Amino acid sequence: MRIVLGVGGGIAAYKVASLLRLFTEAGHNVTVIPTEASTRFVGTATWEALSGNPVSNSVFDDVHQVNHVRLGHEADLIVIAPATADLLAxxxxxQAGDLLTNTLLMARGPVLFAPAxxxxxxxxxxxxxxxxxLRSRGAAVLEPAxxxxxxxxxxxxxxxEPEAIFDAAMALVQGQSDFQLPLAGHTVTISAGGTRxxxxxxxxxxxxxxxxxGVALAVAARNAGATVRLLAAHMDVPPPGGVEVVPVETAxxxxEAALAAAADSDVVIMSAAVADFRPAAVSDTKIKxxxxxxxxxxxxxxxxxxxxELVELRNSAAPGRRQQLIVGFAAETGDSDGDVLAHARAKLQRKGCDLLVVNHVGTDKVFGQDTNSVVILARSGSEPQEASGTKTEVSAAIISRISAELNSVSPRA
Known part of the structure; x- marks a missing residue:
């Protein structure tokens, strides 16, 4: 696919280098057109090196190729990032004062603006x-994070984040109508890993x-446009880019980190495996x-x-404050008192969270694996939702459910 990547004159231009790499690694032929102002943040040499194509922002370069007409005509997709207030205007x-604005006027394919x-x-x-x-004329304009x-x-x-813009661009080309970022403007706090x-x-x-x-959830939320804060206990995998990381060790x-983060979070997802108990005393020296x-x-x-505690804090918030969605995780095993779902439903009742993601755990299940199978229970009493596959696929299903809950018009009890 032939892509024109227009780069606006904002500090976020440096992040567009990662977006360009995503496009080229996916096999697309990318022509970068930076505005003159953007070259004061990232030089043309960077764009040429990463794209493998010559870079210009002047209608007077390579005049014989009539670039101000040709590039817009030939492009299968035009992406503008960052789309500054000046570029949007x-x-x-x-207006057609440089190569990029000329190319936009000549566009015949889809156009995506990523404002910043x-x-x-x-x-x-x-x-x-x-x-x-712009939207009324058929252009796609994302909501900023x-x-x-x-x-x-x-x-x-x-x-x-570049990954979110990439996903939106690919969805737009494929004709999907839901390319917008469902969690744009929302702050999501996610706990991950195991406490020690x-x-x-x-x-x-x-x-x-x-x-x-937990890391897969952070990636899915980030790619859905959310501002993501990851409370990272012990993890065997590195945290993803584009999220705020708060390291923790103990329950x-x-x-402490969760209560502080919840203050400005629209969604809190407690996916970390938190120890139910801790030693009453910690020895200062090694126990011999x-x-x-x-x-x-x-x-x-x-x-x-x-x-x-997070649920109680949320429920005691002042009237009129925007509701917060709280999602818990339950790692369960069946026993003589009931099966996995029976224990999970009882836990949902005790905890009072809005959604509970249930794992059936065991020695060779869930922990450390690349795949997962979960059931999502809702406090509202709606039908349980199953999701299985890679942890990336499961995370996408969970974030999609969270987005639907946030957009629901029915109030939570």
Whole structure:
């Protein structure tokens, strides 16, 4: 596929290098057209090296090829990232002052704008009118992500992550109508991995969690346009790019991080495997094995119920505050008192979260594996939803369900 990648003059231009690599690694032929202002952030040499094609922003280069006409005609897709307020205004008003704006006027295929600018600029009536104009003409304009901007400010205006723009672009070319980012403007906090409770300086009580499912959830939420905060306990896999990572080790540290993160989160997903108990006392020195002493006795105390505490905190919020969606995970095994789903339904009732993702765990199931099979239970009483496949596929199903819950018009009880 022939893609024209237009680069606007914003600080987020540096992130577009990763988007270009995603396009080229997928086998697409990409011509980069940077605006003159954007070359003050990323030079043309970078775009030529990554695309393998010559780069220009002037209508007077290679005049014999009539590039200001040819590029727009030949492109199967045009992507503008970052789409600054200036570029959106020029595109909406049909200006043709450089090679990129000329190419936009000549476009015959789909056009995707990925905006990035300061919050006040994005929310200004002029910008909103330009966006509506472009959309009314058939262009796709993504909602920007929300999060840290240039300087100390935060809010909507961040460039969506390259992976999210790539997915939206591919969906647009395939004619899908749902290419928009369903979690754009939302902040999602996800816990992942397994907590470790120290016994002494070298030993701990832990579990088999690898963090793979939590990381896959973070990627899926990021690609859906969310601002993602990952509370990372022990994990066998690295955290993904484009998310804020908060490292934790123990259940108490996770509790502190989760309560703090929940304050500005629209969604909280507690997928970490949290220890139910911790040693009552932690030795300052290594516990020695000696023949002249009895075997040590380790006394355990109960860890706080973080999920239940988050629900209570949410439910006590001031009236009128936007509701928060809380998702729990349950690693269950059946026993003489009931099967996996029976235990999970009882847990959902106790915890009070909105959704509970249920895993049937065992020695060779779920933990550390690349595949998973889950059942999603809802406090609303709707039919259980099954999802299985790779942890990436399962995460996509979970994030899709969360998006549907957020967009539901029915209030949560």
């Amino acid at each position: 020029k595109a909406a008003t049909g 600018m300061h919050t006040e600029m994005w929310q200004h009536a002029a910008t909103r009118a330009n966006v509506e104009t 929300s999060g840290r901007l240039t300087g100390a400010d935060s809010g909507p205006g961040r460039l969506p 409770e120290p016994l002494d300086p070298v030993r701990f009580l832990g579990n088999r969690s690898s963090g793979k499912q 108490l540290q996770l509790r 094995k000696r023949d002249d002493r009895d075997d040590p006795v380790i006394t355990l105390v109960r860890n706080p119920d973080i999920l239940h």
